[in-house]
Amino acid sequence: xxxxxxxxxxxxxxxxxxxxxxxxxxxxxxxxxxxxxxxxxxxxxxxxxxxxxxxxxxxxxxxxxxxxxxxxxxxxxxxxxxxxxxxxxxxxxxxxxxxxxxxxxxxxxxxxxxxxxxxxxxxxxxxxxxxxxxxxxxxxxxxxxxxxxxx
Numbered sequence: 001x002x003x004x005x006x007x008x009x010x011x012x013x014x015x016x017x018x019x020x021x022x023x024x025x026x027x028x029x030x031x032x033x034x035x036x037x038x039x040x041x042x043x044x045x046x047x048x049x050x051x052x053x054x055x056x057x058x059x060x061x062x063x064x065x066x067x068x069x070x071x072x073x074x075x076x077x078x079x080x081x082x083x084x085x086x087x088x089x090x091x092x093x094x095x096x097x098x099x100x101x102x103x104x105x106x107x108x109x110x111x112x113x114x115x116x117x118x119x120x121x122x123x124x125x126x127x128x129x130x131x132x133x134x135x136x137x138x139x140x141x142x143x144x145x146x147x148x149x150x151x
Contacts, residue, residue: 002029005067009083010085012077012140034064076095078115098111112133117137
């Protein structure tokens, strides 16, 4: 079974939850559903990651990194400029590093990197070029649907 990690902005949690649900319906193994951790922390009264105690942030970050490391496919849901996400970009950087390291060993590179974005601009164009496949649509939903169909 193919495994996938879906990265995105916590401010766009509904978008990520929808894509993760679609991946599961397609029979993909989701290595980590980070939206569950976000909802768990919000239920405890933490509005953002920055509000969580350091040990909770560290544990969540390690879970995210392990989710990326254990995935065959990394799907980046590029956040809108109005919903910046430091964590998703860090996860993408880690996926790119893993991909480059395995590609150097003569493999095609894992995880495969797929990027879904509603716009191409200076803040994401370099990542679109580094991805194995990029989908850009006028709306995030359009790009996400194309990425899911590609999987």
